[in-house]
Amino acid sequence: MTGKVRTRIAPSPTGFLHLGTARTALYSWAYARHHGGEFVLRIEDTDVARSTQDSTDQILASMHWLGLDYDEGPIYQMQRLERYREVIAQMLAAGTAYHCYCTPAELDEMREAQRARGEKTLYDRRWRPEPGKTLPPVPEGVPPVVRFCNPPEGDVSWNDLVKGEITINNREIDDLIILRPDGVPTYNFAVVVDDWDMAITHVFRGDEHINNTPWQINIFRALGAPLPAFGHVPVILGDDGQKLSKRRGAVSVTAYEENGYLPEAMLNYLARLGWSHGDDELFTREQMVSWFDGSHLSKSPAQWDAAKLAWVNAQYIKAKPDAELAPLVAAQLKKRGIEADDRLPAICALFKDRCETTVALADWAAAFYADVAPSEADLAQHVTDAVKPVIATLAEKLAGVAWEKVSIAAAIKEVLAAHSVKMPVLAMPVRVLLMGTPQTPSLDSVLAIFSREKVIERLKRA
DSSP: OOSOOEEEEOOOSSSOOOHHHHHHHHHHHHHHHHTTOEEEEEEOOOOTTTOOHHHHHHHHHHHHHHTOOOSEEEEEGGGOHHHHHHHHHHHHHHTSEEEEOOOHHHHHHHHHHHHHTTOOOOOOOTTOOOTTOOOOOOOTTOOOEEEEOOOSSSEEEEEETTTEEEEEEGGGSOOOEEEOTTSOBOHHHHHHHHHHHTTOOEEEEEGGGGGGHHHHHHHHHHHTOOOOEEEEEOOEEOTTSSBOBTTBBOOOHHHHHHTTOOHHHHHHHHHHSSBOSTTOOOOOHHHHHHHOSSOSBOSSOEEOOHHHHHHHHHHHHHHSOHHHHHHHHHHHHHHTTOOOOTTHHHHHHHHGGGOSSHHHHHHHHHTTTSOOOOOHHHHHHHSOTTTHHHHHHHHHHHTTSOSSHHHHHHHHHHHHHHHTOOHHHHHHHHHHHHHSSSOOSOHHHHHHHSOHHHHHHHHTTO
């Protein structure tokens, strides 16, 4: 490989950054980092009617949360209109582009006639200048588009980084519009000029772009620009077997942040949706950069598996230091109007093995800061008349012991012995009263994190 590797991600701000684009961004970022290259963020905002600032902000927030740092950008296409028009003027002068004055009605009529003849609907090049051809008279009041002179014969071939050799015949594609009447370029033209100007060497993107690639390659060649290498990754399928997209069941990247997923877990899971390194399921960002050389990318669509993502996230929560986990849980508690304190790292340590998300961890932590409301069924089953005297004895005993796990455990044993009952008989109702559920980690560990006053107050409710 010669020269510096430069990759890019180029989302359109017509909606949130969805998971497919996030995965492509990850692959592009990892490839650049693996080769000591550079990663560029470009915002393709030429769809003026649908692009929004909110979408742009969400894209930037998602990239930041995932930790996909970029070396250049964000670069906005709408700030590059002069550059596109400059290249268009050069192409018109060189004869590789031309003005077309067809009205929408004429184009519709053309397609209808082609369909009636059983032909593929392609622009018939009626305004394309050719030797010996007489063009129609220029109609008044019809603003022209600019079309690219696509080669009428031959094949376009490229060795795709994912799919291998791909060949499409030029007769399958027509002279596409590269500049609209309002002076805004179309996608297939702007992306070529951008990748050329930004010296992009490798393009990873979804395989829905395969049909665009022949046009883009032909435009690169018409401009005398170097071709990047293309890698088209398969789509991600949802639970219904259909492609995840902005319009079909996709959830924004930031929604996963809000729902308690860790960015390192999301990156790990996204990476495995179409790429592998042996049988490794869990790996760090640094390991991925070390391994991701562009090989081992799958040719087949990946299936989104919410349960697998939750499992991956649970592994990362278990492994995360409690001091780093606590601020994430505190943020979840704050949404509920709960202010955490310095007990939170210890709470995280005690409960994180039971949790798949920081939201679930916040559910446990909330019991230490806000009132709990045990269900009537749990109260009826566990806080019985027979056990209430035992609970009362425990409350009295805990009032006078040193407030630490060892002393609390000793007090519980004394109460069990005094009433001749087994641990579950006492532990279940105490858990229900303290935490709102009969299932928790060891009772002494839970009690030790509560304040003595809070424990006695809740036990006396029995």
